[in-house]
Amino acid sequence: MPNQSDNQLIDYLDNHLSEQDRLEVEQLIHTNQDAYEQWRYLQLSVEAVEYTALYNQVGAVKAQYQKRPAIVRRMRFVLTAAAAFIIVLGLAAYKYTSTTAIALYENNYAPYNLNTSRSIDAGNGIDDAYRSKNWPAVIAAFNNTAEKDTRGLFLTAMSQMELKQYADAAKNFEQVQANNALTGSDDFQDEAEFYQAMSYLALNRGQEAVTILEKIRNDQTHLYYERANRISGLNLKIVASKSGR
Amino acid sequence: MLFYVIINQSFIILHRKVGTSSRQQKSALPVTGYPPAFTNNNWPMVNGKMFSDIDLVSAIRTGDQLNSAILSIYRQYSNTISSFIVNNSGTSQDAEDIFQETVVTFIDLVKKDKYRGEAGVKTFLVSIARHIWLNELKKRERSGAREKLFEHNREQSELDVSHLIADREVKQQFRAVIGKLGEPCRKLLTLFYYENLSMKELLDHLPYENEQVVRNKKYKCLQQLTVWMKQHPVIARLANHNTKSNAQPK
Numbered sequence: 504m505p506n507q508s509d510n511q512l513i514d515y516l517d518n519h520l521s522e523q524d525r526l527e528v529e530q531l532i533h534t535n536q537d538a539y540e541q542w543r544y545l546q547l548s549v550e551a552v553e554y555t556a557l558y559n560q561v562g563a564v565k566a567q568y569q570k571r572p573a574i575v576r577r578m579r580f581v582l583t584a585a586a587a588f589i590i591v592l593g594l595a596a597y598k599y600t601s602t603t604a605i606a607l608y609e610n611n612y613a614p615y616n617l618n619t620s621r622s623i624d625a626g627n628g629i630d631d632a633y634r635s636k637n638w639p640a641v642i643a644a645f646n647n648t649a650e651k652d653t654r655g656l657f658l659t660a661m662s663q664m665e666l667k668q669y670a671d672a673a674k675n676f677e678q679v680q681a682n683n684a685l686t687g688s689d690d691f692q693d694e695a696e697f698y699q700a701m702s703y704l705a706l707n708r709g710q711e712a713v714t715i716l717e718k719i720r721n722d723q724t725h726l727y728y729e730r731a732n733r734i735s736g737l738n739l740k741i742v743a744s745k746s747g748r
Numbered sequence: 749m750l751f752y753v754i755i756n757q758s759f760i761i762l763h764r765k766v767g768t769s770s771r772q773q774k775s776a777l778p779v780t781g782y783p784p785a786f787t788n789n790n791w792p793m794v795n796g797k798m799f800s801d802i803d804l805v806s807a808i809r810t811g812d813q814l815n816s817a818i819l820s821i822y823r824q825y826s827n828t829i830s831s832f833i834v835n836n837s838g839t840s841q842d843a844e845d846i847f848q849e850t851v852v853t854f855i856d857l858v859k860k861d862k863y864r865g866e867a868g869v870k871t872f873l874v875s876i877a878r879h880i881w882l883n884e885l886k887k888r889e890r891s892g893a894r895e896k897l898f899e900h901n902r903e904q905s906e907l908d909v910s911h912l913i914a915d916r917e918v919k920q921q922f923r924a925v926i927g928k929l930g931e932p933c934r935k936l937l938t939l940f941y942y943e944n945l946s947m948k949e950l951l952d953h954l955p956y957e958n959e960q961v962v963r964n965k966k967y968k969c970l971q972q973l974t975v976w977m978k979q980h981p982v983i984a985r986l987a988n989h990n991t992k993s994n995a996q997p998k
Contacts, residue, residue, distance in 0.1 A: 509967075509971060513967055540987070543987050545970065545974055547986070548977050551922035551925055551926055551977065551983075553941055554852070554856070554919055554922050556943075558852050561818055561852050564815050564818040565818075565844070567819070568822040
């Protein structure tokens with residue numbers, strides 16, 4: 504059975520006493536050693552309750568803290584992986600759709616530069632017209648000349664490339680190579696091969712273009728070996744795969 | 749850049765959702781078995797807010813965002829202090845326990861107005877942790893060279909908080925004695941003295957008929973607790989020391 508004065512001390516601790524009772528208890532604490540000791544232990548008891556409750560509260564938040572990062576870490580990994588996948592997918596899709604034979608042609612075509620040192624002008628005006636970039640005149644001069652040599656044929660094909668007459672140009676590049684095969688020579692052979700590939704790209708005949716370009720890329724002696732290798736292998740694969748459909 | 753923003757926003761949304769799901773897990777009680785400061789059995793409203801030093805101290809003093817403040821302390825400082833413990837002969841469990849004790853000590857000091865911003869919160873926490881850990885090592889009788897290492901490595905600018913921190917052993921014994929209380933007494937005393945609920949509010953949490961019954965139960969619980977406190981030598985020594993120094997005439 505709790506001591507009545509102990510209960511009064513508790514009420515005093517809790518500030519539940521009337522003014523008169525409070526003064527009486529204070530007097531008791533100040534004058535009675537036992538009362539003071541009991542009062543002190545009551546204070547320590549409350550301090551113990553408060554400290555332990557705080558300790559447990561911190562522990563509860565700690566437990567939450569230790570759980571959440573793992574979940575967040577896992578989700579962070581999943582989200583990062585998903586984002587990376589989406590990025591890669593997006594880039595791949597963009598790369599696939601934007602890589603076309605025609606785009607490859609536009610990025611890699613450059614006109615043939617008629618080197619004056621190679622000029623063995625046949626006197627038919629083709630070279631002059633070519634250097635003047637008078638493409639129709641080149642074609643006309645070639646059509647009018649009696650001796651249609653490989654040089655004239657090649658320059659005509661290049662003029663047709665400049666006039667975007669890609670189909671005609673492709674035929675003439677083939678003819679140059681056919682003529683060389685017949686005569687056993689190699690006049691403008693490498694040039695005709697490379698620009699034939701270019702004409703195929705312009706005509707969106709990707710697979711045929713890639714076949715020629717891959718051959719050039721593997722031939723270090725080819726005059727256009729370096730130019731062909733400047734074209735991305737991935738781009739060639741994409742163009743070839745698209746053309747295969 | 750766009751994807752970075754998307755990922756960041758996703759984490760923020762996820763962070764809130766995880767917080768929400770944790771709040772909904774009210775049946776998953778913490779290790780104490782009884783969550784203090786959780787009235788009406790609600791999980792603590794903890795959000796991921798990061799507090800500045802000033803806001804942190806304010807939140808602790810007012811008590812209305814204490815859980816968020818504690819979480820902020822963990823998020824900002826637990827790694828630093830845990831690394832310190834582990835790098836000074838401690839295990840990861842030691843680091844956990846010491847950091848928890850550090851946080852409790854810090855909050856206690858703030859509430860008692862013994863921390864007045866003389867140093868940043870981080871510096872203060874490190875000083876507390878260092879003091880507690882050194883004491884722990886001494887207690888384990890492994891000080892020796894490590895104690896010298898501690899003192900040698902302590903920076904000139906580091907605070908000496910020993911005068912602010914009461915005997916750890918007393919605090920540990922407080923927890924031990926409270927642990928002897930039965931669940932009803934522990935809950936009642938915690939709700940009244942720590943949560944500051946009134947007698948009327950206690951009726952919402954406890955299975956008693958009326959306020960007088962609650963009051964009587966509280967008397968008994970506190971009396972029992974006081975008896976055990978007197979029986980505990982460490983605590984009795986503390987009480988007797990104070991009693992003798994304040995000797996009253998009969």
